Amino acid sequence: MAVTSSAVLAFLLLIAASAFAAPPPPSEGLLPNGNFEDPPKRTDLKKTVIQGKNGLPKWEINGLVEYISGGPQPGGMFFAVAHGVHAVRLGNDASISQSIPVKPGSLYALTFGASRTCAQDEVLRVSVHPQTGDLPLQTLYSSNGGDTYAWGFRAASNVAKVVFHNPGVQEDPACGPLLDAVAIKELFPPRPTRDNLVKNAGFEEGPHRLINSSNGVLLPPRQEDLTSPLPGWIIESLKAVKFIDKKHFNVPFGLAAVELVAGRESAIAQVIRTLPSKCYNLTFAVGDARNGCHGSMMVEAFAAKDTLKVPFQSQGKGRFKTASLKFKALSARTRLTFFSSFYHTRIDDFGSLCGPVLDEVRVVPLSRC
Numbered sequence: 001m002a003v004t005s006s007a008v009l010a011f012l013l014l015i016a017a018s019a020f021a022a023p024p025p026p027s028e029g030l031l032p033n034g035n036f037e038d039p040p041k042r043t044d045l046k047k048t049v050i051q052g053k054n055g056l057p058k059w060e061i062n063g064l065v066e067y068i069s070g071g072p073q074p075g076g077m078f079f080a081v082a083h084g085v086h087a088v089r090l091g092n093d094a095s096i097s098q099s100i101p102v103k104p105g106s107l108y109a110l111t112f113g114a115s116r117t118c119a120q121d122e123v124l125r126v127s128v129h130p131q132t133g134d135l136p137l138q139t140l141y142s143s144n145g146g147d148t149y150a151w152g153f154r155a156a157s158n159v160a161k162v163v164f165h166n167p168g169v170q171e172d173p174a175c176g177p178l179l180d181a182v183a184i185k186e187l188f189p190p191r192p193t194r195d196n197l198v199k200n201a202g203f204e205e206g207p208h209r210l211i212n213s214s215n216g217v218l219l220p221p222r223q224e225d226l227t228s229p230l231p232g233w234i235i236e237s238l239k240a241v242k243f244i245d246k247k248h249f250n251v252p253f254g255l256a257a258v259e260l261v262a263g264r265e266s267a268i269a270q271v272i273r274t275l276p277s278k279c280y281n282l283t284f285a286v287g288d289a290r291n292g293c294h295g296s297m298m299v300e301a302f303a304a305k306d307t308l309k310v311p312f313q314s315q316g317k318g319r320f321k322t323a324s325l326k327f328k329a330l331s332a333r334t335r336l337t338f339f340s341s342f343y344h345t346r347i348d349d350f351g352s353l354c355g356p357v358l359d360e361v362r363v364v365p366l367s368r369c
């Protein structure tokens with residue numbers, strides 16, 4: 001009897017142990033203390049500077065990291081904190097990191113609020129071994145300090161060490177990026193279907209949107225399609241494209257779309273499989289997000305050697321139209337590229353960049369050219 005009950009006990013302990021061994025990977029949401037609202041202990045703060053590697057709950061810090069409350073600062077600066085009340089500022093060469101359980105091989109997007117604190121060229125380096133990306137924070141896309149970015153990575157093992165690093169060595173030690181909230185989402189890259197060769201054609205699969213994030217999520221430049229936070233799509237050129245949702249913007253189809261906020265300095269592209277010499281019909285929707293972006297807009301589309309310019313007169317009413325382009329494939333791969341010809345800012349806020357919305361991209365083969 002004693003043997004049986006101790007065996008049962010051992011078995012139960014084993015179940016309990018395995019249940020505690022690895023918490024299930026978060027499929028979506030803020031990282032532990034991801035919005036920095038759980039403050040350092042008083043003894044771990046010297047004025048605003050966090051003391052010791054483990055001074056910030058759930059995070060590991062390296063170098064000079066400040067714990068910031070949004071609003072006017074002692075030095076005369078003003079820090080806008082859009083998500084909650086607190087944020088951290090990374091000083092010269094400082095970093096914060098956190099290890100989280102993930103599924104090896106899966107694609108993830110991190111979403112985080114980030115902004116620069118001075119006029120200098122500040123850069124935020126995000127890395128999850130072996131991937132790393134440098135985000136230029138020079139351009140302010142919204143005037144209220146609420147810029148939110150996404151960055152994608154593919155998990156190489158069952159633990160991802162997420163590191164945010166300020167690689168800069170600014171002259172003024174009071175400068176350096178502000179990090180406001182960090183969330184994660186596992187992404188499921190959609191596949192092309194028989195009636196559409198474009199993957200993630202309506203931009204429905206994309207990064208987590210932070211609560212109260214009414215500014216959309218910026219997809220930074222130089223994102224390759226294998227690790228893009230917008231599965232299937234490549235962000236080209238120098239500046240970001242904005243991922244927008246139906247909750248805060250008008251989107252032509254489904255729950256999401258992209259807004260081309262940086263004129264000719266930013267393009268979104270996808271490489272699709274084609275048959276050389278075959279003709280295809282590319283269709284897409286162009287509109288406005290009903291976000292105060294008015295004026296004469298133009299979206300340029302490229303496929304193989306064919307191009308199309310689609311004018312759209314925006315009255316900021318959330319309208320859209322569809323356009324089509326017949327193209328002839330030249331090889332087994334064809335790159336589709338879209339960008340906005342012009343630059344726009346909101347009519348009520350010249351500090352916020354905006355532009356035409358792109359949605360519902362379709363490519364179907366034509367029976368003859």
Ligand SMILES: *[C@@H]1O[C@H](CO)[C@@H](O)[C@H](O)[C@H]1NC(C)=O
Nearest residue numbers: 035082083084085210211212
């Ligand atoms: C979102 O905004 C509402 C209303 O302004 C506020 O009550 C709530 O605390 C905010 N939530 C977060 C997570 O910031």
Ligand SMILES: *[C@@H]1O[C@H](CO)[C@@H](O)[C@H](O)[C@H]1NC(C)=O
Nearest residue numbers: 281282283323324325326366
């Ligand atoms: C491409 O598709 C659009 C929308 O269905 C259609 O109006 C257009 O005629 C098609 N173009 C060709 C060349 O078939």
